[in-house]
Amino acid sequence: MPHPSDPFEDDLDDLPPPPAVHYAEQALLGALLLDPHRLSEIGALEADHFDNHAHGALFRAMLETPAPDPEQHRDSPAWLNAVLDAARPNAPGLTASYLHTAIQVCPWPQHAISYARMIRADHARRSLRMHAERLAQTASDITLPHRAAATVHQADALARFLDDLSGRFAPHPGSLPRTPLQPAPPRDVGEDALDDERFLLASATAHPAEAKNMRWLVAEDFAAPLHAAVWQCLTALTHRGDPIDPVTVLWEAQHRGLLAHDVTPASLLTLVETAVGSPEHWGEKVVQRALLARAQAVAARITAYTDDPANSPHQLVTGSRRALADLAALRTRWQHTIAPATPTSPRTARNPSAPRAGPPPRVTAPAARAAR
Known part of the structure; x- marks a missing residue:
């Protein structure tokens, strides 16, 4: 008999058990399905952060579906149905019963921030x-x-x-x-x-x-x-x-x-x-x-x-x-x-006979007259 917490499990006995993050993802989704306003509290989390593809598709659908009025959400499943319809093209195996399962297995919706932190850590x-x-x-x-x-x-x-x-x-x-x-x-x-x-x-x-x-x-x-x-x-x-x-x-x-x-x-x-x-x-x-x-x-x-x-x-x-x-x-x-060898250019030897920098030589009077 398939495990009710996984929409893609079948009756094969050789499947490995779900990792711990699987249950953290379920708990977060259940908390958000119960209280959609908690989406603004969980910090930076993306659909790609989820290990389970169906969970990521469901979370993306929550982000894309306008949040319902809290009072109406308590009495009507309209928002849940809208989220499910938005998620199904990317996760055809999702069912309404799985959404209810996620809600039921969430221990404390108030711990949504912690569940999101676990998902980010595993990602x-x-x-x-x-x-x-x-x-x-x-x-x-x-x-x-x-x-x-x-x-x-x-x-x-x-x-x-x-x-x-x-x-x-x-x-x-x-x-x-x-x-x-x-x-x-x-x-x-x-x-x-x-x-x-x-x-x-x-x-x-x-x-x-x-x-x-x-x-x-x-x-x-x-x-x-x-x-x-x-x-x-x-x-x-x-x-x-x-x-x-x-x-x-x-x-x-x-x-x-x-x-x-x-x-x-x-x-x-x-x-x-x-x-x-x-x-x-x-x-x-x-x-x-x-x-x-x-x-x-x-x-x-x-x-x-x-x-x-x-x-x-x-x-x-x-x-x-x-x-x-x-x-x-x-x-x-x-x-x-x-690394290429750095070419070294030979240093130019200083001419010892070159005069040092200084004031211009003084012109004598005979030399000045000759210049005229």
Whole structure:
């Protein structure tokens, strides 16, 4: 037997139970159907804020139908019928009995403001989840011509949404989410990603002077742990001012315990011997892949927050901002790799024989007569 509180439920047993906001929406609609004048008390609420489509259509019909006279509304269902007729084109499943059900299940019409606040909070949670999903989709969409730039743009849109959200919900104690987080999604270890890292290590070994200026690249940017460790060997040699070539890198790797049964001296030499291109070129690719992976991890973290209904809007804002902060530092380093080098014009040497500024020279009398 279908549940009387949902106009679209059927007798299928595998349907999930309605979420808590479903009952908040019913309670608000029941309060407004009883007392239409409360529409002016509930604050900024839109039909799109409702999770249930039929509820949103019914609320929109209330906004579009002129409010009745309070005395007439007590004795006549005319306004209820007008609202139902206005809502049915967008929600054909609505019936007059459902409107009466909403009225009956409303605990206290005087609590309409609280019910509206609950609906806005749940809409904020769903909207935040949508922004996080867009960030994840953008970061993983290989068809985009400028995927990293598009991902950064989507992260900015998410940050602006959080700023707007923070202004609509008051802060409160215990602002950090307590949601258990899953491990970050695995990094891309396909052949293209591994080849970029191999070419980077080899070219940095062959051209250490160029690699010396690549402070924007760190070991955490690498997808392969071995490649990250070899990069640390290169940066350590550079920091000490030691010579850099495949053999010195091998020796440093040995002292760092990188040589094992699956990493032999010969294989490590092969890793850093075949130099192709510039280390900055390959470094930019490695940082870009790290940026995309971090964006997907941030999106997964925010999605986990929104999937936990125990989190309040303020907790969602605080946790999401901290997640975006993890992306900000990596974004700054990536932007450094794509920023055009600022041309420096050579300074013009001052002519030491040029006279200093001062008063004009005094003209002598013979020179004045000669000028005439």
